[in-house]
Structure formats: C-alpha cells, structure tokens
Amino acid sequence: MKKVKILFFIYQMGGGGAARTLLNIINNLDRSKFEPYLVTLNFDGSYEKELKDDVKFIKLDTKRLSRSILRLAKIIKEEGIDVAFSTIPRVNTIAIIASKLSFSKVKSVIREADNLGGSLRENMQLLGFGMVYKTSDQIVSLSEGVKANLVNRYKVKPERIEVIYNPVDLNSINDKVEHGKIDPEHEALFLTDDKVIITAGRLVEQKDQRTLVKAFAKVNNEISSRLVILGEGPLKEELMELARELSVLDRVHFIGFQSNPYSYFTKADLFVLSSKHEGFSHVIAEALATGTPVVSTNCKSGPEEVLNFGEFGALCDVGNDEQMAGEMLKVLSVSEQERLQIIEKGYARARDFDAKQIVKQYEQLFLSTLSKQ
Structure with missing residues (x-):
C-alpha cells in the first residue's frame, strides 16, 4: 500500500x-x-x-x-x-x-x-x-x-x-519526569517547606499572569508559598514590578522557557493557568499527566472541557484574583489523602488525551x- x-x-x-x-x-x-x-x-x-x-x-x-x-x-x-x-x-x-x-x-x-x-x-x-x-x-x-x-x-x-x-504524549512526559532533571540552579526552589505554585506560558496579555501574581500575593498571606513562572515574553519587567509592589518579588521566580517543564511541574504542589482565552489549553492536560493539581480560569474555551466543568480541577472567573486565590488555597489546604485522590483523577483524565x-x-x-x- x-x-x-x-x-x-x-x-x-x-x-x-x-x-x-x-x-x-x-x-x-x-x-x-x-x-x-x-x-x-x-x-x-x-x-x-x-x-x-x-x-x-x-x-x-x-x-x-x-x-x-x-x-x-x-x-x-x-x-x-x-x-x-x-x-x-x-x-x-x-x-x-x-x-x-x-x-x-x-x-x-x-x-x-x-x-x-x-x-x-x-x-x-x-x-x-x-x-x-x-x-x-x-x-x-x-x-x-x-x-x-x-x-x-x-x-x-x-x-x-x-x-x-x-x-498529549504521555510516554514522552513520563520519560521526562522519570529521567529528566531540573537545572541545578533551580533545585533550591523546590527544597522548601513552602507550598510551590507553578505556571507556564509566554509572558503576554493573553496569559494574564498579572492576575496570577495578585492571587499569589493573597495566598502567600495565608500560606507561606513560592510562585515559579516558566516562560519568556515582553511583560516580564512589568510583572516583576507588580510583584515588587505587592511585596512578593523575593517569592516570585521567573526562570524562562524550559524544554522539559514536566520535571518542574511534578515537583510543584499546584499548577495555575490564568489565561484570558485558550483554544484547548494543552498545558493543563500536561500538568494533570505529571500528577499536579490544577486551578484554571474558566476562559473560552479549553479549560472547561479539559477539566470537565471542574471535575478534574478547579475553575475560576477570568481576571478575578480574589476567586483565584480562594481556589488555590482550597487545593493547597486539602489533606494528603484528598490530594492523592485529586492526583489520581488527574492521571485518569490525562489518558483521555x-x-x-x-x-x-x-x-x-x-x-x-x-x-x-
């Protein structure tokens, strides 16, 4: 043939x-x-x-x-x-x-x-x-x-x-989680008793990391936390200034684009997507595949479908840092048993893709x- x-x-x-x-x-x-x-x-x-x-x-x-x-x-x-x-x-x-x-x-x-x-x-x-x-x-x-x-x-x-x-190439993700390593200069970010929140995406208007930084500042007031941002883009300086104004610059870490983000995801306590719009949101499915709980904006139109209306991860309104912080705190405050259940459900959902x-x-x-x- x-x-x-x-x-x-x-x-x-x-x-x-x-x-x-x-x-x-x-x-x-x-x-x-x-x-x-x-x-x-x-x-x-x-x-x-x-x-x-x-x-x-x-x-x-x-x-x-x-x-x-x-x-x-x-x-x-x-x-x-x-x-x-x-x-x-x-x-x-x-x-x-x-x-x-x-x-x-x-x-x-x-x-x-x-x-x-x-x-x-x-x-x-x-x-x-x-x-x-x-x-x-x-x-x-x-x-x-x-x-x-x-x-x-x-x-x-x-x-x-x-x-x-x-x-979503689950075999490739699993291989990179199992055999991949994070950059040695970033290892200390995860060797902590703080809760580690992670996101990935270009630093542009669509991804709306401003709302995430604001939400993170509220979360950090309640639970000692760190925010790790993977990605590059024109809004980096503006986001750093916002973090400085909110007195969390020492807790927000911009580490640029990483070819193997999955080794970073799997070490984090929570993945957050703050986008204003998406088509599907590949990165949410990938985060689930690494065993990382997810909070996402309910933007048009991907996250709602990937997370099945909140069944496999929390959804919040676009641009609402107060609500986002609330959902983040809920996930970060669950018991270990509840966390394991969230992770298992995430793995199961990732297999659909x-x-x-x-x-x-x-x-x-x-x-x-x-x-x-």
Missing part, C-alpha cells in the same frame, strides 16, 4: 502549543501508512531536536510568511504531497493558497487552535480568514468552544468542522479527507 505523504506547515517549531501539537502528531503517526514532511520558515525552533529522524524536514529560505507561498507550492508539487496540514490563521491561509497554486491533487486540512476575535477589526479579519478557510478540504477545531467560534465569527458551516482534542489515541483520530481524518471528491 502506497504511503500517504503528509506535509505539516508552521512558521517555526518553537516553544508554543501549536508547535508542540504538531510535534506530537508527527512523531506518533503510523509510519506503515503515512510519510511525514515538515516545512517551516527560516527560524530555529526548540522542538526541532525532538523530531523523529525519519521526518523529512525542510526549512524555507525566508522568514516572511507572504514570501513562502510559491516555495511551499513547489514543494507540494515536486514531492507529490497528498495532504497539507497547517495550524494558526495566517499560516492556514498561506497553506491553502499554496495548495491551490501547486496545481496538484493535494488536500488541504487546517486546524484552528484558539478563540480569537472580539473587537470589530478582529471580527472583520476573522471573516476574511473564514472566506479562505471555506476553500480548504477539511477544518479541525481543538475544542467544541473553538468550533462554536469558527461558526459564529468565521461564518464556517458546522458540518465542515471536526473537533479533535490536542494530543493520550497522543496514541488522538493521533488515530487525525489519521482517520486524513484518510477520509483524501477519499473526498
């Missing part, structure tokens, strides 16, 4: 959730049926070294998405690609156009990963993306909430959208899309 050639296109294999999702899909594809290609712009990404050796990796000689269209179309044509898969709106539009310009039989599958929109300008932009999306062969949303957003803001018909949750299971859904989707006329 001829293998299906699938080309994955993303601007870079950086440290974000989209790149991590592609990595998990690519590495777990059934090699007896599929032949994976990866195309990126001319950037170096932290996940590149985690790709399996048999992936045909092509890096374009440009850092501009707009200049990648013809190059991508040429690769699709010359390599005889059967399915072109992409994620993130601007990347999706480029992939769709390149597929058309390849003048081949390639099928275009795009994935929408977040709840975008809100302002008039943003909503008009999404309508533009939606017009291009409608010319693709298949659309994937990573949660029911994202699907609803595609229908409402992009004006895409619901029957054209398939919901597939993010794949196991990459082996989720990637099979993607494989079925790719094959069914190829069979469409």
Whole structure:
C-alpha cells in the first residue's frame, strides 16, 4: 500500500502549543501508512531536536510568511504531497493558497487552535480568514468552544468542522519526569517547606499572569508559598514590578522557557493557568499527566472541557484574583489523602488525551479527507 505523504506547515517549531501539537502528531503517526514532511520558515525552533529522524524536514529560505507561498507550492508539487496540514490563521491561509497554486491533487486540512476575535477589526479579519478557510478540504477545531467560534465569527458551516482534542504524549512526559532533571540552579526552589505554585506560558496579555501574581500575593498571606513562572515574553519587567509592589518579588521566580517543564511541574504542589482565552489549553492536560493539581480560569474555551466543568480541577472567573486565590488555597489546604485522590483523577483524565489515541483520530481524518471528491 502506497504511503500517504503528509506535509505539516508552521512558521517555526518553537516553544508554543501549536508547535508542540504538531510535534506530537508527527512523531506518533503510523509510519506503515503515512510519510511525514515538515516545512517551516527560516527560524530555529526548540522542538526541532525532538523530531523523529525519519521526518523529512525542510526549512524555507525566508522568514516572511507572504514570501513562502510559491516555495511551499513547489514543494507540494515536486514531492507529490497528498495532504497539507497547517495550524494558526495566517499560516492556514498561506497553506491553502499554496495548495491551490501547486496545481496538484493535494488536500488541504487546517486546524484552528484558539478563540480569537472580539473587537470589530478582529471580527472583520476573522471573516476574511473564514472566506479562505471555506476553500480548504477539511477544518479541525481543538475544542467544541473553538468550533462554536469558527461558526459564529468565521461564518464556517458546522458540518465542515471536526473537533479533535490536542494530543498529549504521555510516554514522552513520563520519560521526562522519570529521567529528566531540573537545572541545578533551580533545585533550591523546590527544597522548601513552602507550598510551590507553578505556571507556564509566554509572558503576554493573553496569559494574564498579572492576575496570577495578585492571587499569589493573597495566598502567600495565608500560606507561606513560592510562585515559579516558566516562560519568556515582553511583560516580564512589568510583572516583576507588580510583584515588587505587592511585596512578593523575593517569592516570585521567573526562570524562562524550559524544554522539559514536566520535571518542574511534578515537583510543584499546584499548577495555575490564568489565561484570558485558550483554544484547548494543552498545558493543563500536561500538568494533570505529571500528577499536579490544577486551578484554571474558566476562559473560552479549553479549560472547561479539559477539566470537565471542574471535575478534574478547579475553575475560576477570568481576571478575578480574589476567586483565584480562594481556589488555590482550597487545593493547597486539602489533606494528603484528598490530594492523592485529586492526583489520581488527574492521571485518569490525562489518558483521555493520550497522543496514541488522538493521533488515530487525525489519521482517520486524513484518510477520509483524501477519499473526498
């Protein structure tokens, strides 16, 4: 049987959730049926070294998405690609156009990963993306909430959208927890009687670490605690200043991006997500997989689905530091027996997103899309 050639296109294999999702899909594809290609712009990404050796990796000689269209179309044509898969709106539009310009039989599958929109300008932009999306062969949303957003803001018909949750590579996470080590300079952060609260994500408006820092200050007034923040971004200085104003700067630790965050998660007492919006929230499922209890904002639209309306972790309102602090204190104050029960439930929930299971859904989707006329 001829293998299906699938080309994955993303601007870079950086440290974000989209790149991590592609990595998990690519590495777990059934090699007896599929032949994976990866195309990126001319950037170096932290996940590149985690790709399996048999992936045909092509890096374009440009850092501009707009200049990648013809190059991508040429690769699709010359390599005889059967399915072109992409994620993130601007990347999706480029992939769709390149597929058309390849003048081949390639099928275009795009994935929408977040709840975008809100302002008039943003909503008009999404309508533009939606017009291009409608010319693709298949659309994937990573949660029911994202699907609803595609229908409402992009004006895409619901029957054209398939919901597939993010794949979480449990084998890889378990291996990194078991054999990975945290940086020696960070070990002292966890050798403490304090409660250790951890978060991970870019230091940007969407992730709203301001609310988390405010909530942490309230928690620290009740229980001696430390906050460890994994991630980099433009708001670091502002967040440090806020921590200084709240007299907790010595207890808030910014340690940057970590290629193995799971070794950090598993040593913490609590993981907190403070985002204003998410598509799925990969990192919550990963935290559960490391045995770390979770508190998250009930932002649109992923956390509610991952945590099943609060069954597998606590939810609080977006931007409400008082409520967030209350939920954090509840989790940090449970008995050891209750904590173990929370951890076991988290492990069970994480298995629902196991990459082996989720990637099979993607494989079925790719094959069914190829069979469409």
